[in-house]
Amino acid sequence: MRTFAALTGLITGVVLAAGLGASAQAAPAVSPSTRDDTLTAMQGEAYAWARYLAYAQGADFEHHADVAALFRRTARVERYDHFAMEAASIGFVGTDVENLSAAIAGEEYEATTLYPRFARQAARDGCAPAAELFTELAADEAVHAQQFRLARDALLHPEGSQNFPVGERVTPVPIRPGPPRCTGRTLDNLLAATRGESFAAARYGLYAEHARSDGQRRLGRLFDNTASQELGEHFAQTAQLAGLVATTEDNLRGAIDGEQYEATTMYPTFSRRAAAAGDEASADMFAEIAHDEAGHAHRFTDALIDLIT
The missing domain is CATH 1.20.1260.10 (Ferritin, core subunit, four-helix bundle)
Structure with missing residues (x-):
């Protein structure tokens, strides 16, 4: 099994792939x-x-x-x-458009690269529940990316008639104590996914707060509802398969x-x-x-x- 440092490194790669440094020019001056x-x-x-x-x-x-x-x-x-x-x-946290661009990059990476790769590994490891879950997560993240693109288009072209989605708040999936359902690299990938989904939920919460402060209540709802799925469904489902709760x-x-x-x-x-x-x-x-x-x-x-x- 990978070390904690290796798992953290994997999620750091996800963060960088998501383009979350896009607003660095407006950031406080730190090294x-x-x-x-x-x-x-x-x-x-x-x-x-x-x-x-x-x-x-x-x-x-x-x-x-x-x-x-x-x-x-x-x-x-x-x-x-x-x-x-x-x-x-x-x-x-950047502007609403910058935050949406960062979110789109992250969701597209998960939908097209990260979760399909995890699904293939789960199939090789013989863990069908994880393969199915990673495939489902990839599809969900593709939907999130599309919703964020529509929201960004609506902000960039307010004179148009673009659809501004708000998403849908999901009912949290309960997490019960239990052993891991998978082993090897697939277990590592499940744990990495729990980290990635928790980070996404937390950052979308910040983006939602910023959107509301800008008077963009529908965008705030979109970020909040997406965060609810990342935490209440995606994190919960991967955590259950990983046996996170003992x-x-x-x-x-x-x-x-x-x-x-x-x-x-x-x-x-x-x-x-x-x-x-x-x-x-x-x-x-x-x-x-x-x-x-x-x-x-x-x-x-x-x-x-x-x-x-």
Whole structure:
């Protein structure tokens, strides 16, 4: 199985393929290394948000209401505090047209390259459910790309009669604890897909907020509804096949490990690197988030002790 670094590298490739640096000219002046570290951090925060929401479902399933509530509170901090703050620090959100162009590039890459490749690998690995799911995701992403193209055309040519789609909010698919349904490279690809879909959902949430601030309420609905499918359906389906949600005890242990790594290694490294590059605001932000993650690790540890004693 690939390492965490390899999986993160794969999603970084997806981010770059999506053209998310298109608005760099309007971004705050930070060094390339700080921008790269911030994008890596954003991927991690988006994934933590989605994963903790999934863990909360697992805790609900096992009747651990207090743990479920803790996971949901922490998920909110990761998405609406850390992810949003990091995005603002590098000017991640551009104009509505730039955001749509970035979204189109990402969805087209997933529809034509990433998910078809994952589907072929799943077929070779003999995991039919994953092959079918990746094929379905590719088709969904093609629809998203077309909807975003129509929305961009409507913004660029407001005098015309273009259809301005708003998409459709999906009913979330429940995620239950269970083992992986696939192995080998297909399991790696499922885990990579959970990261990519969580990142897409989080960034579309930011794009929706920006669209509404511009008075583009229909565009805000389109981004929100697309985000609902990326998180509530695509992330959930790939997470279920990947066996992402284990027992509540194991989920807490995994969360503790992740938060401790971010608190003691990742964010301190990013902070030192930003300071060395002269990006003091980013260095302070990374240090602040490291402190938050240490607090999360502490609260998860307390919850684990309560659970097993």
